[in-house]
Amino acid sequence: MTDRPILFSAPMVRALLAGTKTQTRRVATETTLPHLRRVGDFHLSTGAGLLTMNHYFRIPYAVGDRLYVREAWKTHAAYDDISPAAMGGDEAILYVADGAHQTWGYPAIAKLGRFRQGMHMPRWASRLTLMVTDVRVQRLQDISEADAVAEGVQSVDGLFHIDHDHHAASPITSYCGLWDSLNHDRGLGWDTNPWVVAVSFSVEHRDIDAEAP
Structure with a gap:
């Protein structure tokens, strides 16, 4: 178990506080070093006919980690x-x-x-602690509707949105709008379909060093 900081924008903090966000996706850092024993490395093989491409990623999260939210x-x-x-x-x-x-x-x-x-x-100033329950590596566009909802997308009056923004007809389209608002300008928009680390967690409303309830 490792304690790490994790940064969230104001809308995502509000989703964490409301209990509507239990997943986050971060761009995965690919490496050429195939050392699967290294802590935090993740190996994924993808097949295309007779050709197999191996991808190695340095992943800063693991099941059991505690993440203190920075905002x-x-x-x-x-x-x-x-x-x-x-x-x-x-x-x-x-x-x-x-x-x-x-x-x-x-x-x-x-x-x-x-x-x-x-x-x-x-x-010591953090008020939210995330307990990591699952870590996956996938392409951004492989997100499911259920995962988009877990990212904080809510349904209101037949439309889906996050924090009253990014209104769309489906959870995935709404999440796409959120992703682009945070990542498009740095060349990692939805259309580039980057590899991402999908982290699932439970949320505890406390300082990471406070005694668990």
Whole structure:
């Protein structure tokens, strides 16, 4: 079991909080090193007639891992010039995704400080812990409708959407819109059909270092 950080956008954090998201897909990193004994490596063979192509991937997730969610955040303005690494862990935190806050050193966040990217959220400030239950490698477009729903797609009035955005007639088309909004500009849009790591998990509403309920 390994503890790792994982970054989510505000809509995906809201889906995690709502209990509608139990899967995530991340672009898989392919390697030429066929060392299947290496921790985190995954081997997949695909056949086409008499030709067999072997793909090796470095996978940073495994069943049993615990992932602490990183998301956009703010703290008191008094800490604006202090890096997250220099914080002591008793600072008040406001979560940008939904405006919720956890307070340690202040009765409330009286004066909000600057916006901070999720990638800079310290471990102690995370409020969601994901317990990995399954890890697969597949082509992006191989996602099933059930998996698209597990990615957070919801049905409302006959249309499917994620966080009131990416409205479509099917869960997969809605998820396609979400994927492109996050990945198209970096050359990994839906149409490129990249290899992805599909991670399934359960969600626990707690700091990763807090005692499990």
